[in-house]
Amino acid sequence: MRMCPECRASYEDDVPVCPAHGAALVSLDVSPRDDALEPGVMVGEYRIDHKLGSGTFGDVYAGEHPLIGKKVAVKVLNRRFASDPEAVSRFIAEARAVNKIRHRNIIDIFSFNTLPGGRHYFVMEYVEGQTLAALLEQKHRLPVATALQIAQGVASALDAAHEAGITHRDLKPENVFLAAERDGSHFPKLLDFGIAKLRDDDVAHETGSGVLLGTPLYMSPEQARGKKVDARSDIYSLGVMIHEMLTGAVPFRGDSAMDVALKHDTEPPPALSTVCPDLHPALDAPVLGMLEKRPRNRPASAGEAVATLVAQASELGLVARPPLPSTNAAASELRPTAARSEPSTERMSALDSSSVHQKSSSPRWLVAALGIVILGGMGSILLRARPPRDERFESSASSVMPSASPEPERIPSAAPPLPPPDVTLAPAPPEAPSASAAALTPPPPRPTKPAPAPRPTGKAPSKGPDLQRILGERE
Known part of the structure; x- marks a missing residue:
């Protein structure tokens, strides 16, 4: 005789597994x-x-x-x-x-x-708490918000297992432990990977064809037929478990494990709203999608399947609307950073503006200085470019003109100096611009003292005779 280690039921030696639980039978000798x-x-x-x-x-x-x-x-x-x-x-x-x-x-x-x-x-x-099976035994049915909160945690664990190449193959309420939180909520933790299938694992514990491992009430159709299973089998089992949390009953029951397995494989699952009319029909499609007979017709992942159900429930106002990662989550992460960076931005703006002012004011001073230097250089060049006779004439004129009282209103400020061959003394003002320009422009590098020729004779420069003589020669 052999016995089921879970329900302690006895079977003949030719029965390999418990028809009710799918557990491998053991000998009664121990x-x-x-x-x-x-x-x-x-x-x-x-x-x-x-x-x-x-x-x-x-x-x-x-x-x-x-x-x-x-x-x-x-x-x-x-x-x-x-x-x-x-x-x-x-x-x-x-x-x-x-x-x-x-x-x-x-x-x-x-x-x-x-x-x-x-x-x-x-x-x-x-962990302090209880299994989901114990909670369902107490409550029979769970509120939509509670059921979906548990489903989200289980789906997250399944997605992590599937990414690691592991299929649980025995998902049921007994293998979901609910850790008690301080606020009264439940934090689900998946346990009992005893018959989990590790992809590409070197430990040989594959079952033979036709041998059932798992619990028939939560088995996928391919698992009930003894076929190879993958992550999509766990998605089907999760759908059965969600159906039970919301309605208080599993989709299929039978007199034996084989009856239940056959219904999983052939009969369409009942919709949530047909079992419990108080459930909105909009919740039917997401769960029925998880209970598709063919694995390829099920959602791509457990997380995607539960997210679709949560989104539908949020549209009905049954649960809080899930935050969008691209808006709320990003904003919650960026807001503190933006708040901290505002003073830095203000400081950077002040530094930028001061730098602009400094940079803009410096060129103006440079331009002004260069302008003065250029004007001085041009004046000196003009003075140096005149013939020696003009220089002597200018020096004598400059030494004489300060004693006279020039009339500023008659002096054209922009009149250029006449070339030496065209100099005439009929109007006196033409010589005044030269004296004025000489007074305004920086002094030339050469000395402006009177020519040394008159000094040995001791004679003072004469005004009238010299000018008349020059005019006579010009004529």
């Missing part, structure tokens, strides 16, 4: 009581406190580190599976799968070893 660990027993560094529950291949105990008081959960492989290489490989694969995924919505496993009797065990994080 009593389940032989597997129990007594409180106070040390398992590695942790002391066993009490038993928490049982899984497919082992029992789970609450433990505590005797020195630092850290609470843990210890899962120990059942004695009847200790000599089964396939069961041992699956037990190891569960620990490997969890550590390969490493996601906050999956129970963490951080230690692995064997007991003195040869049984394997691993140590997991301890």
